[in-house]
Amino acid sequence: MFDWAYKKRLKDDLELWVEKGWVSSAGAIAILKEQDQDDGRSRLPMALAGIGMVCVALALLAFIAANWGAIPKSVKLVGIVLLVVASNGLAALAASRGRKGIADLATGFATLVFLGGMALVGQIFHLPTDWPGGAFLVCLGALAAAWLTGSKTSLIVAAGAAITWQVMRSDFGATPLLEDLIGLLLLVAIFAHPVVHPARISRWAAISLLWVTYGRWFGETADLMNSGDDVIVAMLLAGTGGMAAAMMLIDPVADLFVKWSSDRPMRGHGHWLMARSLQDVGILVLSVLIVLALVLVPEVSNEPALKGLAALPALVPLAVALALLVAGMLLSYKTVKSGALFGATGLALVAVLMPVLSANILVLAAFVLAALIGLCALGTWYNNRFWMLCAYLGLTAVALWLLQVTIGSLLGQSLFFLVAGVLLLGMALWLARLMRRGGRAPVQADVTEEVQG
Numbered sequence: 001m002f003d004w005a006y007k008k009r010l011k012d013d014l015e016l017w018v019e020k021g022w023v024s025s026a027g028a029i030a031i032l033k034e035q036d037q038d039d040g041r042s043r044l045p046m047a048l049a050g051i052g053m054v055c056v057a058l059a060l061l062a063f064i065a066a067n068w069g070a071i072p073k074s075v076k077l078v079g080i081v082l083l084v085v086a087s088n089g090l091a092a093l094a095a096s097r098g099r100k101g102i103a104d105l106a107t108g109f110a111t112l113v114f115l116g117g118m119a120l121v122g123q124i125f126h127l128p129t130d131w132p133g134g135a136f137l138v139c140l141g142a143l144a145a146a147w148l149t150g151s152k153t154s155l156i157v158a159a160g161a162a163i164t165w166q167v168m169r170s171d172f173g174a175t176p177l178l179e180d181l182i183g184l185l186l187l188v189a190i191f192a193h194p195v196v197h198p199a200r201i202s203r204w205a206a207i208s209l210l211w212v213t214y215g216r217w218f219g220e221t222a223d224l225m226n227s228g229d230d231v232i233v234a235m236l237l238a239g240t241g242g243m244a245a246a247m248m249l250i251d252p253v254a255d256l257f258v259k260w261s262s263d264r265p266m267r268g269h270g271h272w273l274m275a276r277s278l279q280d281v282g283i284l285v286l287s288v289l290i291v292l293a294l295v296l297v298p299e300v301s302n303e304p305a306l307k308g309l310a311a312l313p314a315l316v317p318l319a320v321a322l323a324l325l326v327a328g329m330l331l332s333y334k335t336v337k338s339g340a341l342f343g344a345t346g347l348a349l350v351a352v353l354m355p356v357l358s359a360n361i362l363v364l365a366a367f368v369l370a371a372l373i374g375l376c377a378l379g380t381w382y383n384n385r386f387w388m389l390c391a392y393l394g395l396t397a398v399a400l401w402l403l404q405v406t407i408g409s410l411l412g413q414s415l416f417f418l419v420a421g422v423l424l425l426g427m428a429l430w431l432a433r434l435m436r437r438g439g440r441a442p443v444q445a446d447v448t449e450e451v452q453g
Contacts, residue, residue, distance in 0.1 A: 108153025234308025
């Protein structure tokens with residue numbers, strides 16, 4: 001995303017780094033040459049091979065379905081088993097020769113054949129339809145393939161099957177405890193895979209399963225409570241806002257813990273990438289929630305009930321987020337950049353919870369604007385274009401809504417702009433103070449802070 005902007009910034013940074021002696025001229029030339037050559041063509045063969053692999057698997061399944069009556073049952077079963085074994089054997093051979101891409105494709109093909117074989121076996125023996133049970137078995141098989149071979153393709157199938165199982169299993173309010181425990185185990189197994197075998201699509205699939213699992217917990221609790229919209233809305237704001245804020249804060253708190261700890265734990269590349277993906281999802285959800293808190297919540301519920309904050313799906317994520325926020329603010333008193341992240345995230349969480357704390361639309365609009373501007377400033381400071389995109393889209397949506405909806409009388413408009421102005425001025429003064437304090441730090445401290453933050 002934004003490759004052209006990244007390459008332009010890289011050229012500017014390399015010029016500065018060469019001037020400071022951090023990178024040699026030859027190294028800078030090699031980096032720029034590599035970037036010019038990496039225009040996506042190197043990934044094209046694997047992308048085409050992946051599509052071809054799916055097409056071949058579909059062709060085999062369609063061929064079996066077209067000749068269903070002519071093929072004996074034993075031949076169907078043996079054929080499915082042989083295809084799975086042969087595909088995994090090819091994957092093992094490719095992996096032994098260092099061809100990881102081919103090994104992943106072969107394992108993915110075996111997983112797709114296993115997926116189709118589950119449906120065919122049900123047809124062969126006229127088994128009753130059980131979509132949740134089938135999804136669960138597919139998830140187990142794909143998980144086994146993913147962990148045994150490190151296949152990202154199989155992990156995607158496992159995540160999709162786990163999401164299907166979570167959505168289609170027992171009705172809300174009638175879920176056995178065993179199913180909930182199994183769902184947690186599946187989440188842990190799928191979430192850990194992208195950490196050990198990093199891949200962007202695997203990380204986003206695992207995070208999607210995390211949100212679906214939380215949604216299942218939320219739905220079951222809401223069904224058992226049998227409460228009104230005011231309670232459910234408060235639960236939703238606190239729970240999802242707490243989850244998103246925790247995703248934003250867990251990585252900087254871990255970094256600060258490492259910075260202040262005498263025993264510095266090791267963290268691999270996969271951990272770092274997963275933490276960054278969690279932050280991206282967190283700021284995306286926070287930006288959406290801030291807009292909804294102003295635009296949609298007043299239409300659904302005039303005054304969300306504080307009782308909703310006491311429900312476990314709301315209380316647990318919110319408590320975790322607040323604990324991380326307090327710990328981060330205490331640990332970052334000497335780290336300006338991290339302090340800004342904790343401050344902006346805390347303000348965003350307050351804006352999300354404001355409909356529960358106050359029914360005054362003027363105060364709510366002021367906090368929403370301040371929170372979105374804070375996220376915009378945060379994305380600019382961290383030079384993260386995805387964060388900036390989420391925050392600016394949210395700010396645009398809120399600005400358009402404010403233009404469409406009449407705030408009220410001139411006195412009401414005056415009060416709104418006064419509250420918004422005071423909040424923004426306070427935030428600007430706080431940021432200016434942080435930046436001045438950071439400017440007095442030595443250069444080496446800034447470099448260390450960039451690495452840790």
